[in-house]
Amino acid sequence: MDFAKVLALIAAMNREVVEYITFGALALTAHGIVRATKDADFFVKPTEDNIDRLKRAIRSVWDDPHVDEISAADLAGDYPSVQYGPPDEAFTIDFVSRLGTAYSYDELPWEVIPIDGIPTRVVTAATLYAMKRNTVRPKDRIDAEWLREEFGFKD
Amino acid sequence: MPVRKFRSIEEMNEAWEWLPPGDPGIARQIRYLWGMVGTTLGPYLNTPRGVHKFRSIEEKNAFDDYHERERIDRMRAERVKK
Numbered sequence: 679m680d681f682a683k684v685l686a687l688i689a690a691m692n693r694e695v696v697e698y699i700t701f702g703a704l705a706l707t708a709h710g711i712v713r714a715t716k717d718a719d720f721f722v723k724p725t726e727d728n729i730d731r732l733k734r735a736i737r738s739v740w741d742d743p744h745v746d747e748i749s750a751a752d753l754a755g756d757y758p759s760v761q762y763g764p765p766d767e768a769f770t771i772d773f774v775s776r777l778g779t780a781y782s783y784d785e786l787p788w789e790v791i792p793i794d795g796i797p798t799r800v801v802t803a804a805t806l807y808a809m810k811r812n813t814v815r816p817k818d819r820i821d822a823e824w825l826r827e828e829f830g831f832k833d
Numbered sequence: 834m835p836v837r838k839f840r841s842i843e844e845m846n847e848a849w850e851w852l853p854p855g856d857p858g859i860a861r862q863i864r865y866l867w868g869m870v871g872t873t874l875g876p877y878l879n880t881p882r883g884v885h886k887f888r889s890i891e892e893k894n895a896f897d898d899y900h901e902r903e904r905i906d907r908m909r910a911e912r913v914k915k
Binding site for chain 1: 851852853854855856857859860862863864866867868869870871874875878880881882883884885886887888889890892893894896897
């Protein structure tokens, strides 16, 4: 995974004033718990304006016609999870508007944490812990355990 | 402190300290770790290109798991051939 390209996307989203919140392994890493991943996860606000800004940000990093397939209507409607695999990269980017009924962009608490000097909107560690601790996937439960140990969260 | 010695793996694990959020060392660690993944798995990384849409996170996880399984199976098959 080319970390420089992920940082370039974050910088572009900041420049385009995209409403996004990093979660998943990249957020875990921003909070200090470094682990490998093959995708970068972002909650995004599923409005037409915001998704237009998001697509401009993506296109500034990858000149890829597939970017046109990302739409606010999908993210706000039947497809709350959209995965984008940029050309010639060994990673994917997940854009999510909501996770089930428990989490949606507007309700997620976030903070700004610099990653390599780039201000990054990251979901809070407590929310990340809550998101991961009740999932069935082993890798998420391991992440939750790391967060619990590091931040002293109680069940 | 270039060399640290431990009497057991448990003692070593207890001594591990995560970096605080925002620490510049985090970016160095990510580059090293993700670079190592890329070097190790490079030819096998089969993450799908283009845009894929999912009705739920479960559907998306199943899609990811399929590709992970396919990657592992391919790596194992090639090891068996050797």
